[in-house]
Amino acid sequence: MEDLKEKTDQFKDQFASKAASVDQQGKLFTYGKPLIDALDNGDALKKPLSIFYYVMAAGFILCPLYLAYEAIFEMSFFKWPFIDVIGVTVVFAAFAFSSWMSFQIVWNRKNKNVDSIKEDQGFLSTKIITDLMKLLGECFAVIVAITGTVGVIAGLMSDAASDFVDSDGIYYILIFPVIGYLILLGSRFFAEIINATADIARNTKR
Known part of the structure; x- marks a missing residue:
């Protein structure tokens, strides 16, 4: 048993000596340094986030085009009754316009949100999530x-409008602006709660 223990100790010493003699600045040990640096300075979060903003912006452009393609080529849109064609065209134009506005919002926020991510600010993931919450709230x-x-x-303006108006349906015009406002307000409210919690944690840590 004593011999076994002695040989084990000798092996440990030899292994430690070999490990100490290895050049830890060589390529084998520094191959992952760019990734480690990107994780430390936030680039690992910023670059994919920037790509995500590009994808989101492209989505707002492509979505109306895809719907138009489906309606025209898959659903024989121009064979529908004339009044339906007019009504759907008007609604589609509104959707296309709002999608274009959403594209501009994303494009405007893209550089601001990504560039505002700093290495030493802490709670980077919290900032990214809250920025996305506010952005999606604005777009929707x-x-x-x-x-x-x-x-x-x-x-x-349709044939059934008389029943709609007689039942005070005209007031539904106000519903969707209110819903949009509540979406905007709610997204900012929850984002600010998360940011406030992060600020409290940051100040407590100090």
């Missing part, structure tokens, strides 16, 4: 408010 609020309101107005 615009789409709901514009498309919904125009959709109601187009509905009032």
